[in-house]
Amino acid sequence: MGVPQIEMRDVGLSYFSPKHETEALRDIRLEVKAGEFISIVGPSGCGKSTLLSLVSGMLKPTRGEVLLMGERVNGVSPRVGYMLQHDHLFEWRDVLSNLLVGAEVRRIDKKKAKEKALYLLERYGLGGFAHHSPSQLSGGMRQRVALVRTLVAEPDILLLDEPFSALDFQTRLTLADDVHHIIKEQGKTAILVTHDIPEAITMADRVLVMSKRPSTFSASYDIVFDEGPDLTPWRKREAGRFQEYFNGIWKELDAHVASAG
Amino acid sequence: MSLPPVDETKEPAAISGLPEAPSARPQSNEAPKSPAYRRYLKRQRRRTLFIQLSRLLLLAGLLALWEIAARLRWVDSMLTSKPSQIFSSFRELTVEGDLLKHTWTTGLEMLVGIALSMAAGTLIAILFWWSTYASKILEPYIVVLNALPKVALGPIFYIWLGDRYSIYGMAIAISIIVTIMMIESGFKELAKTKLKLMESFGATRLQMLKMVMLPASVPNFIATLKVNVGLTLVGVIMGEFLSSKAGLGYLIIYGGQVFQMNLVMVSVCMLALMSVVAYGVVNWIGNLLMKKYHYEG
Ligand SMILES: Nc1ncnc2c1ncn2[C@@H]1O[C@H](COP(=O)(O)OP(=O)(O)O)[C@@H](O)[C@H]1O
Ligand SMILES: [Mg+2]
Numbered sequence: 001m002g003v004p005q006i007e008m009r010d011v012g013l014s015y016f017s018p019k020h021e022t023e024a025l026r027d028i029r030l031e032v033k034a035g036e037f038i039s040i041v042g043p044s045g046c047g048k049s050t051l052l053s054l055v056s057g058m059l060k061p062t063r064g065e066v067l068l069m070g071e072r073v074n075g076v077s078p079r080v081g082y083m084l085q086h087d088h089l090f091e092w093r094d095v096l097s098n099l100l101v102g103a104e105v106r107r108i109d110k111k112k113a114k115e116k117a118l119y120l121l122e123r124y125g126l127g128g129f130a131h132h133s134p135s136q137l138s139g140g141m142r143q144r145v146a147l148v149r150t151l152v153a154e155p156d157i158l159l160l161d162e163p164f165s166a167l168d169f170q171t172r173l174t175l176a177d178d179v180h181h182i183i184k185e186q187g188k189t190a191i192l193v194t195h196d197i198p199e200a201i202t203m204a205d206r207v208l209v210m211s212k213r214p215s216t217f218s219a220s221y222d223i224v225f226d227e228g229p230d231l232t233p234w235r236k237r238e239a240g241r242f243q244e245y246f247n248g249i250w251k252e253l254d255a256h257v258a259s260a261g
Numbered sequence: 262m263s264l265p266p267v268d269e270t271k272e273p274a275a276i277s278g279l280p281e282a283p284s285a286r287p288q289s290n291e292a293p294k295s296p297a298y299r300r301y302l303k304r305q306r307r308r309t310l311f312i313q314l315s316r317l318l319l320l321a322g323l324l325a326l327w328e329i330a331a332r333l334r335w336v337d338s339m340l341t342s343k344p345s346q347i348f349s350s351f352r353e354l355t356v357e358g359d360l361l362k363h364t365w366t367t368g369l370e371m372l373v374g375i376a377l378s379m380a381a382g383t384l385i386a387i388l389f390w391w392s393t394y395a396s397k398i399l400e401p402y403i404v405v406l407n408a409l410p411k412v413a414l415g416p417i418f419y420i421w422l423g424d425r426y427s428i429y430g431m432a433i434a435i436s437i438i439v440t441i442m443m444i445e446s447g448f449k450e451l452a453k454t455k456l457k458l459m460e461s462f463g464a465t466r467l468q469m470l471k472m473v474m475l476p477a478s479v480p481n482f483i484a485t486l487k488v489n490v491g492l493t494l495v496g497v498i499m500g501e502f503l504s505s506k507a508g509l510g511y512l513i514i515y516g517g518q519v520f521q522m523n524l525v526m527v528s529v530c531m532l533a534l535m536s537v538v539a540y541g542v543v544n545w546i547g548n549l550l551m552k553k554y555h556y557e558g
Contacts, residue, residue: 056461057463058460058461075463076460076461076462076463077463078463082461084457084458084461086457088455088457088458090455090472090473090476090477092476092477092479092554093476101458101459101462101472102462104468104472105459105462105463105464105468105472106462106463153462
């Protein structure tokens with residue numbers, strides 16, 4: 001078990017356009033063990049989405065290398081499920097066939113995928129909506145459909161890019177509990193990108209803070225609660241060390257935002 | 262022992278072990294209409310009726326004015342013809358002459374022209390999306406071809422393709438460039454917004470084409486088809502003007518040359534009628550496709 005599931009070695013990424021160059025990431029070093037859940041917080045535009053795209057294999061690093069299970073990433077891996085910031089539901093397909101897009105692309109057995117999709121829909125309270133069109137769903141429902149679509153493709157590694165940002169507060173907390181439970185239960189490795197500091201603390205085993213561009217990790221917090229490791233995200237908000245973590249991360253972020261302005 | 266017949270057409274609703282999704286149909290049990298809503302509906306219906314009636318009246322009024330002006334010699338009916346005369350020569354031409362045959366010829370040419378230029382235009386647009394190189398290399402040529410007055414190519418088509426096929430040459434020349442440009446710009450927009458998800462699953466280009474680009478282009482296809490129909494008809498008539506021995510364009514030119522305004526007017530009316538039918542058919546196909554791909558809102 002020596003090899004980390006995700007490893008980034010001195011990774012840098014610059015966007016090139018004919019007019020200018022944007023250095024988004026610099027000297028990123030990251031190791032994530034199998035089954036670990038990490039959160040990344042940082043000012044907007046610092047390169048969080050870019051980092052996830054690197055892990056997913058959609059982008060190639062300009063410098064350094066990205067490894068999954070010790071192997072260099074070369075193109076999009078079927079082990080990775082990437083839940084994008086925007087839901088990207090296709091309005092010409094109904095909910096169920098939207099859920100099967102990933103399975104279809106990856107040529108996963110249709111019948112099994114469909115069974116799994118229907119089961120997960122039921123579980124997320126979307127049981128009656130399999131044959132609705134996405135335009136008939138609320139923002140929260142669409143987000144849940146997008147999450148289920150990611151899970152149907154059976155990834156080992158989940159990349160979540162601000163997955164709850166479109167939801168109302170209550171749905172957000174419930175869904176966070178649910179997602180946390182599923183990921184922990186199935187032993188999946190996950191990277192969650194978020195703006196929301198409490199969300200980052202309560203979901204993850206480790207929180208990484210990114211500096212402003214060109215970004216790198218400026219601090220790392222191992223999240224350990226005295227109340228035990230099995231608290232739900234909801235309960236963690238009331239746990240003893242929560243406020244301490246919150247203040248620490250807040251200060252760290254505040255320094256970046258202040259120096260940016 | 263005989264088993265009861267299995268209804269193959271039925272949807273496989275419940276997968277074993279999983280609870281069946283209640284088929285929720287939002288508008289199935291209609292609420293009773295309130296009086297205010299009923300009044301609103303009535304007003305709307307009356308409005309639509311009024312608009313349609315006004316359209317008919319306008320047409321009738323114009324025809325009447327034309328007829329009266331010709332009869333009272335406000336205008337020279339040798340030059341303007343008149344509705345009653347057009348109608349009687351329409352009857353004559355359909356019964357004794359070949360008006361229907363000519364209309365059929367033009368209609369068929371238009372249909373084939375539309376099919377060919379839509380298919381070729383779509384294929385070329387796909388090629389441009391598939392290969393950025395191809396699109397970059399060919400872009401200036403497309404721009405120049407678009408600006409070139411295609412009528413100028415008439416004699417070339419005539420010499421190369423002969424009197425029948427040069428009409429298709431002209432029809433396609435006039436409509437294909439705009440078709441390519443419209444479909445391609447739709448593709449470009451889609452590529453920016455809709456392909457990210459497919460990329461995240463590691464989809465191939467062919468998968469992206471089949472699962473996203475083509476179905477997502479349906480509204481754009483329909484808009485393109487509408488433009489294409491008009492342009493192809495222009496091309497067909499232009500082709501007939503230049504070279505053909507049949508079709509409505511030929512009749513119009515012929516009628517002009519022998520100074521038979523009736524023949525010209527009848528042919529023009531036929532052409533107008535044909536455009537109306539073509540537009541109706543395209544609209545109908547469009548609605549059908551939109552429904553099939555869930556775009557109805
Ligand atoms: N395709 C792109 N081309 C050029 N610059 C980009 C592109 N995508 C992102 N950027 C730039 O890279 C930086 C990081 O973007 P992103 O990863 O989306 O940030 P975040 O997700 O943290 O808000 C931003 O400054 C953004 O403007
Ligand atoms: Mg982002």
